[in-house]
Amino acid sequence: MRPRSSTLSAIPVAMTIAGSDPGGGAGLQADLKTFAAFGVHGYSVVTAIIAQSSARVVRVAPVAPAMLTAQIEVLAAECRPAALKTGALATAANVRAVAAAIVRWRLPAPIVDPVMVASSGARLLDRAGEAQLRLRLLPLARICTPNLPEAERLSGLAIDSPAAMRAAARAIYALGARAVVIKGGHQVAGQRGAPSARVIDLLYDGRDFIELTAARLPGGGAHGTGCAFAAAIAAMLARGAELEAAVRAAKAFVTRALRRSYLLGPRGRPILGHLPRR
Numbered sequence: 001m002r003p004r005s006s007t008l009s010a011i012p013v014a015m016t017i018a019g020s021d022p023g024g025g026a027g028l029q030a031d032l033k034t035f036a037a038f039g040v041h042g043y044s045v046v047t048a049i050i051a052q053s054s055a056r057v058v059r060v061a062p063v064a065p066a067m068l069t070a071q072i073e074v075l076a077a078e079c080r081p082a083a084l085k086t087g088a089l090a091t092a093a094n095v096r097a098v099a100a101a102i103v104r105w106r107l108p109a110p111i112v113d114p115v116m117v118a119s120s121g122a123r124l125l126d127r128a129g130e131a132q133l134r135l136r137l138l139p140l141a142r143i144c145t146p147n148l149p150e151a152e153r154l155s156g157l158a159i160d161s162p163a164a165m166r167a168a169a170r171a172i173y174a175l176g177a178r179a180v181v182i183k184g185g186h187q188v189a190g191q192r193g194a195p196s197a198r199v200i201d202l203l204y205d206g207r208d209f210i211e212l213t214a215a216r217l218p219g220g221g222a223h224g225t226g227c228a229f230a231a232a233i234a235a236m237l238a239r240g241a242e243l244e245a246a247v248r249a250a251k252a253f254v255t256r257a258l259r260r261s262y263l264l265g266p267r268g269r270p271i272l273g274h275l276p277r278r
Contacts, residue, residue, distance in 0.1 A: 009041070011039070011040070011041045012039075012040050012041065012082045012083075012235075012238040012239050012240075013040065013041045013042075013043060013079055013080075013081045013082055013238065014035050014040045014041070014042060014043070014081055014082060014083045014084060014085070014231075014234045014235055014237075014238040015042075015043040015044075015045065015072075015075065015081040015083070015084040015085075015107075015234075016028045016031035016032070016035075016042060016043070016044050016045065016084070016085050016086075016087065016231060016234070017045040017047060017068075017072070017084065017085070017086045017087070017089070017098055017110075018031060018044070018045075018046075018047060018085075018086065018087030018088055018089075018113075018115075018227070019046070019047050019048040019049075019050045019060070019087060019088035019089075019090065019115075019124060020046050020048065020049050020050055021050060021052055021224070022050075022051070022052065023052060023053050023054050023223075023264070023271075024271070025054050025222075025223040025224040025269075025271040025272065026052075026223055026224030026226075026227045027050065027087060027088065027224070027227060028044040028045075028046065028087070030224040030227045030228055030231070030272065030274065031044065031085065031087070031227055031228075031230075031231040031234075032044055033274035033275060034227075034228050034231035034232050034235060034253070034274055035231060035234075035235050036274075036275065037232075037235075037253070037274055037275055038232065038235035038236065038238075038239065038253075039239075040235040040238050040239065043075045043081055045068065045071040045072055045075070046063055046068075046071065047062065047063055047068055047087075047088060047089050047090050047094050047098075048060050048061060048062045048063055048088060048089075048090040048094075048124070049061045049063070050088070050124070052118070052122075053265075053268060054223040054264065054265075054268040054269040054270075054271055055120065055223075055267060055268050055269050056120045056122075057118045057120050057122035057124070060090060060122065060123070060124065062090035062091045062094060063090075063094070065091075065093045065094055065096070065097040066097075068094055068097050068098065068101075069097050069100070069101055072098070072101040072105065072107075073101065073105065076101075076105040076107060080105070080106075080107065081107065081108065081238070082108065082237070082238035082239075083108050083111070083234040083235070083237040083238035084102075084107055084108055084110050084111070084234060085110060085111040085112075085113060085230045085231055085233070085234040086098060086110050086111070086112050086113060086137065087113050087115050087227055087230070088115040088124040088125060089115075089125055089129060089133070090124065090125060090126070090129065091125075091126055091128075091129050092126060092128035092129040092131070092132040094129070095125075095129050095132040095133050095136060095137055096132055096136060098137065099132075099136040099137050099140060102140055103140070108142070108237070109140055109141060109142035109178065110137070110140060110141055110142060111141070111142055111143050111145060111230045111233050111234045111237070112133075112137055112138060112140075112141040112143070112144045112145065112177065112230075113145050113146075113226055113227065113229075113230035114133060114144060114145075114146050114150050114153075114154060115150075115226070115227075116129075116130060116150060116153060117149070119223075119269075130153070134154065134175050138154075138172070138175045138176045138177050139175070139176030139177075140176070141176065141177040141178065142177075142178055142179065142237070142243070143177060143178065143179040143180065143181060143233065143243060143247075144172055144177040144179075144180050144181075145180075145181050145183065145226065145229060145230045145233070146172065146180075146182055146183070147182075147183045147226055148165075148182065148183070148184065151165075151168045151169075151172065151182045152168065154168075154171070154172050154175070155167070155168035155171035155172055156171070157171060159182075162200075165182055165184070165202050166202065166204070166209055168182060169182055169202055169204040169209070170204065173204055173206055178205070178206070179203065179204065179205040179206070179243060180203070180204045181201055181202065181203045181204075181212075181247055182201065182202045182204075183201050183226065183229065184199050184200045184201050184202065198213050198214070198215060199213070199214050199215070200212070200213050201213075201247075201251060203244065203247055205243070205244075210244065212247065212248060212251050214251060214255050221258070221269075221270075222257075222258055222261045222269060222270040222271060222272050223268075223269040223270065223271055223272070224271070224272055225254055225257075225258070225272065228250075228253065228254050228257055228272055228274060229250050229251070229253075229254050230250075232246075232249060232250035232253045232254065233246045233247055233249075233250045236249045236250065254272070256273075257272040257273050257274055258270075258272065258273075259273070260272070260273025260276070260277065261273050
């Protein structure tokens with residue numbers, strides 16, 4: 001059966017290059033739900049098959065770099081995405097493959113979510129991959145979106161104060177990203193007692209620091225917040241937003257999704273409510 005219309009769609013397209021989460025709470029499955037929430041069509045390029053639940057990672061099987069490249073190339077040849085984001089890349093070879101494909105196909109500067117270690121402690125990017133991320137991918141980045149532990153790893157600095165958070169943002173910016181947003185949801189190094197009642201994300205574009213503040217919601221967070229945040233930025237950029245507006249919209253989206261979060265099992269972590277409940 002032929003499609004009803006042969007005209008090109010006006011729906012914006014965003015691409016996620018990330019690992020697969022069979023539980024649907026993080027990874028490219030969560031990215032696709034986020035894209036859908038913003039009315040954006042999602043391309044999804046698989047970097048690794050990950051056996052995981054909301055609470056733990058059991059096994060990571062990286063996709064071969066040639067297969068990773070083939071996925072990007074076949075999609076880019078059909079329709080160049082208006083925005084793209086990267087998540088868990090698994091290996092140094094995959095980081096190199098992604099960076100090379102971005103350059104070869106002149107893809108948009110990526111939103112780099114520097115996923116290195118899962119909350120459970122499992123590695124989602126090998127140590128050689130961390131070096132390649134700094135060397136090859138961050139210089140291409142439109143924005144890098146680390147949480148506090150990731151920002152410490154990238155900058156080499158302990159983040160134990162607002163001043164240290166700014167210093168880390170400068171250090172990551174110096175690696176080549178056009179902008180950095182450090183997410184403040186995690187407890188900072190050396191912090192004792194309960195986290196503060198406010199969550200401050202810090203956006204730095206090489207000139208100005210912009211603090212994005214929201215009330216800390218009760219509970220211990222949820223699975224996949226970083227994925228949703230970076231994907232929401234990509235979706236907003238695909239829709240034509242400026243970067244600061246995209247980051248603000250992403251923060252508001254994650255806050256709403258946290259309020260709608262839910263548990264699938266008694267031993268799991270909350271799953272973000274990416275889409276409104278019916």
